[in-house]
Amino acid sequence: MMRSGPCSDPRSASASNPTESDRRLMNDLATTADQPLAGKPSARRSLASKAARGLMRLLPGLALLGFWQWASGRWIMETYVSKPTAVAARLYELFASGEIYPHLWTTGQELVLGYVIGVAGGIIGGYMLGRSPRIASIFEPYVMAFYGIPKIALAPLFIIWFGIGIGSKIALAAIMVFFLVFYNVYTGVRSVDRELANLTLVMGANQRQLTYHVYFPAAAPYVLLGMRMAVPYSVIGVIVGEFTSSIQGLGLFIREASATYDPAGVFAGIVILLVFVAIANFLAGRLERRLLRWKTLTVAAPNDI
Amino acid sequence: MNDAVLSFSGIRQEFPAPGSDVGIRVIDGIDLDVGHGRFVAVIGPSGCGKSTLLQMAAGLLMPTRGTVHHRGRAIATINREVGFVPQQAQLFPWKTLAQNVELPLLLRGVGADERRERVAAALDAVGLSGFDHYFPSQLSGGMQKRGSIARTLVYRPDVILMDEPFGALDAQTRMVMQNDLQMLSRDASATVLFVTHDITEAVLLADNVAIMSQRPSKLLANIAINLPRPRNVFEPFKNPGFEDAYDAVWTVFRSQIGIRQQPH
Known part of the structure; x- marks a missing residue:
């Protein structure tokens, strides 16, 4: 070749x-x-x-x-x-005065916790339903129904349930992330070649080994795709939660800037969110390249047969 | 009970038919013994349930009626004493070639040092040493097939089940692989049950050719092929006695496929 x-x-x-x-x-x-x-x-x-x-x-x-x-x-x-120089000046001012740090800290916490909980729940739920057609046939209609709810409409409800602190924002981000990851993992696990799984059993695998050597790696591309797609959704969940009602956070900061006719402040908040998403995307991309090296190979074997 | 390694007795298989209470009967009573160290080829028209027999031997499918015995033990669950070589190579795309071949040993709890030795030996046997760290997507179809065979040979299964293993390969590669398989199975004195739809392949490789009929299938004949070994797979007609052996199989098989007579 x-x-x-x-x-x-x-x-x-x-x-x-x-x-x-x-x-x-x-x-x-x-x-x-x-x-x-x-x-x-x-x-x-x-x-x-x-x-x-x-x-x-x-x-x-x-x-x-x-x-x-x-x-x-x-x-x-x-x-x-506003204008770019004004936004840059506002950003500098926010960091120099330290005014932005409490907001950053709150929103950062909400994002990370909401994302992690959503991803973990999505992987566990998707894997369980993917592996067991019986459980899937019972629960699939319910998951579908909940999937159809615009999650943002749940924000006021979550404020009532979890308070105006970080709990309600974590819940909102987590539920948005959950469904995306869930569907990807579910599809990924169901797409595993039955013959490959059977072969592995004949080779001597028990159920735990089958999960580790076949189902996880086979579903990994789907899991990672879901995780990547879920990043902006976790931000939407958190910001909408903070818009609705909060004591601290970037969403609150943006809303207050808008209420006081401070477009430079609004844009500064948006720039910070952009940086959040960019960092998360970069990390997800790194993880993907690391775990899916076998999918992105370019070098072919030196000869044929 | 007899001294066969693998024995099918009174096998009948029905699959549920869509929109009907009565299932489709695919296999209608088959008895077949595979003796120790024998290479048995099964041929039959497509859809006759050849592969189904292998699934049963591996314990992946239970027959509707009848039993498969492996060394006297009725197969009721996954049979880990056999090796299965499927039509597609089915290597794990996320593992390197060496990791692929190593997996059965890992699953069977073989120690790290022995694993390394046996993987190296198996890769060497199929002519793939030096490709340890390649991923399957980097290997050609023939090399993947060799890897698949190495992954089976490495744990020295009692019986090797092969399901049209060379069906997807090009003609040249197939001949090379047939020759290699002949050597490998003789060196390992392996017991092989080999499903194919290629009469030449069956006659060249096997000690016995079992011929199945159309669905619902029965065993039409089990013909011993007594050609001397090693056989020349590259020029089948040069093997003394090949023509008669081929004829014996073809005479039985021709009734099972629709051939329109040419008017003279």
Whole structure:
């Protein structure tokens, strides 16, 4: 089998060294494959092209910021849209004075706890229903029905149940995250190839080993997809909860800024939320690459048969 | 009771038919013995329940009527004394080749040192040493199949069940694999039950060819193939006696597939 084009992946270096058995295999069918070597110039070129692409990506964002700055006060009153420099100044002020820290701490806690509880519940529930068709046939209609409820409508109810502290926000974030993760895990577990599971049983696996060696890894891509999709939803849950009623938090901060005609404050709050989501996405991406290395392989074996 | 390793007696199998109280009868009374160290091929028209027999031997499916005995013990649950090589290689895509082959040993509680040795030996036997750390997606179809066979050989199962293992391979790779399987099964003096729809393959590899009829299937014949070994799988017709052996199987088998006569 021929590999197409040079490749800067370090793993290809080992692949281009045929071992004893490679050679034997090649002789089986008297086929040989030319191994294009990964050269240094191509590596340097790819680095340069990566930098150029990064710059290209920055351009639209910079243009948007520039336009915002320019149009604010000229086309639209600054009282409505503020401007980037004002937002930056407001952000600096918020951190310098320490005014924002209590809000950050509260919202951060709500986000992490709500997310973790939702993910854990989703994985356990999805796995149980996925493995047992009998339990699934009983509970599926109920889960479907609850899934149809707009979770945001539960916010006032949760305030009554869990108070105006962090409890109600954690509950709201958790329930939004739960359904997303639940459905992905449920689908993932049900998609496991029956034949593969049977083979593993014949190989000598008990139920616990079957779970560990087959069901978890097979469902992992679905679980991770659900976890990634759930990140923004946990933020929605927390912020809506804080909008509804709260003593502290970024949602409250944004609402108060809006109530006092402080658009720079509103945007500053939104920027902070954006950073939250970006960090969470980055972590989720790292986890995904680590756990799903087998799905993203590019290097093929050096020869066929 | 007899001295067969695997024995099917009075097997009947019905599957529920959609929209009907009466099930579809797939297998209608089959008796078949697989002796120790024998290579038995089962052929039959598609849908006749060849694979179903293997499922029963592995304890994955209980026959509606009749019993399968493995060394005198009636199979009532998953049979861990057998090895199963499916049509698709079915390697675990999230494990490397070495981890795939290691898994049965791990599940059976074999120690780490012995595991490493036996995995290396099994990979060497199928010509895959050096590919330990490749993931299945990085291997070709033939290499995946070799890995699948290594994963079965590594725990030295009492009987190896093979379900059209080479059906999905291209013609060249199939010949190479048939040759390798012939060597491997002889070296391991393994007992093999091999399902195929390819008469040439059955005659070349097997000591016995069992022929099943159309659904509801019965056993039409169990023909001993006494060609000398090793057999030349690359040029089947060059094996002395091949033509007669093929003829013996074909004569029985031809009645089971619809062939329209050419008018002269």
